[in-house]
Every structure is written in C-alpha cells, then in structure tokens.
Amino acid sequence: MIATPARPQNQQAANGMWNPWKFFGPQRKDEFLRRRSELLATAPIPCLWLLGKTGSGKTSIVRYLTGAADAEIGRGYRPQTRHSRLFSFPDADVPIVQFLDTRGLGEAGYDPAEDLAQFDSRTHLVIATVRATDQATDEIVRPLKQIRKANTERPVLLAVSCLHDAYPGQQHANPDPFDSSQRPIPANIPEDLRRCLTAQYERFDGLFDRAVPIDLTPPSDGFEEQDFGGPRLKAAVLIFHPGFARIHRPEDGCSEHSWD
Secondary structure, eight states, rough: OOOOOOOOOOOOTTTTSHHHHHHHHHHHHHHHHHHHHHHHHOOOOEEEEEEEESSSSSHHHHHHHHOHHHHHHHHHHEETTTEEEEEESSSSSSSEEEEEEEOOTTTTTTOOOHHHHHHTTTTOEEEEEETTTTOOOOHHHHHHHHHHHHOSSSEEEEEEEEEGGTTOOOOOOSSSOOOOSSSSSOSSHHHHHHHHHHHHHHHHSSSSEEEEEOOOOOOOGGOOOOOOHHHHOOOOOOOHHHGGGGGTTTTTTSOOTTTO
16 A cells, blocks of 8 residues: 655645645655556556535545545546546546546536546446435436446445434434445434435435445534544445555554545
C-alpha cells in the first residue's frame, strides 16, 4: 500500500489547492511515482463510479474515503462528458484513485450511454447513492439498470444516505446496529427508518450487491457521530476492490481517514 503524505496544517497553494509535492519535495514525489508504477504493473488505478442525485451524499463519500476537504474536491473535478466529472486523488498527474461523478440525474432525457462508452472499461465499482427518505428513485433506477446490464461483473454498492431524515431531532443509534449483510435492517432502529430501508431495497432489487446505510454529516449538524457508517462503507469498498487500500498508510485501519 502506498503511504500517502500527512497533510500539513494551514498549507495553502497559490491556487487554493494543496500541493503535497511542494511540501515534501521532488525526492518524495520520485519515490511515490516509483511505488505507484510498481502497483500499476499488477493492478489498475481504482475508479469508482458515483451515481446519484445532487444532495444524496456523493461529495461526502469522496471526502470520507479520501480525507480531502469539500472545497478541494469541488475544484479538483474535471468535466469528462456532458453529464460526468472525474476527480483524481491526490491529483490528476499521479492519481491513486479516481471518482467518476455522474450529474444530470433528474434531467429530462439523461442517458448513460455516453458515459458507458467512455468509462465502462475503466470503472471498477459503482456506488449508487440515494437518500433514505427519497421516494422518487426512477431517475436513478433507470440508468443503473443500463449500467448494470452493460457489465454484470462490475459490483454495485447501494449507499442509503441521510438516515437521520427518518428520525429528525434524534442522535444515531449507539452502538451502531447495522451489520455487513447484503440488506442490513436491524431490529432496533426507528420504525420509519425500517420502512424507508425496506422500500429502497425493493426499489433497487437486483441492481446492487450490497447495501450500506450511512450518514456522513458536517459538525454543524450536531451529531455526536459525524461519520456514521463510514467504516462500513470503506470496508465494503475494500471487499469489492482491494486495490482501494493503496490510499491508506500501512498503519491505518479501515475506520480512519487516510490523511488524518
């Protein structure tokens, strides 16, 4: 696994993006490139396809999995097609993981054919994101069916997000009651959340390999556990694409951000 450099405090590049190679110098970058070349000789750069509406938690997933700040993620995306953007981490020159973000869901006539033509062979895992209480899911289900049919070997994670919408004003269950089963619905969760999860699993039936209930929130939302389900998400990604582990330091476990 490649050891990603620890991020210095208050480091600001002239363009607002943090440049790890300015901080560590060319020698560290040369070492990184050498080790990256060794890894790429046996495994491709992981590319995760994010499919979901705006506000369904896609940016929060990227933030959690990489440890990068939201602002950096926003500036790091590069347009690829009319409806997709690619985020390369830690940068576009020497990426160790990439995220393809599909936009346009909910717009009339969105067709994933263009994205499939360009990225079908490059994407290794689809993460379909849907808010727990969202009942208008046809605009996600329809393109996901096409994406699933185009490559039945490519795994799909269903990230059911914003769980707290189903229990407003309450904290998340502690300890976390969810397990790693394909469709986790614990007995000791609020009844409204149980109904929401059951409905989402039925709507996406046959289109995912594992469901991962998560709730990744900023500190301002006031939740004691801000990354509820984050370790579960990271573990699921590692199961379906072990190569994703390269963004972590060897001493890291699955439950920690790679840049903390």
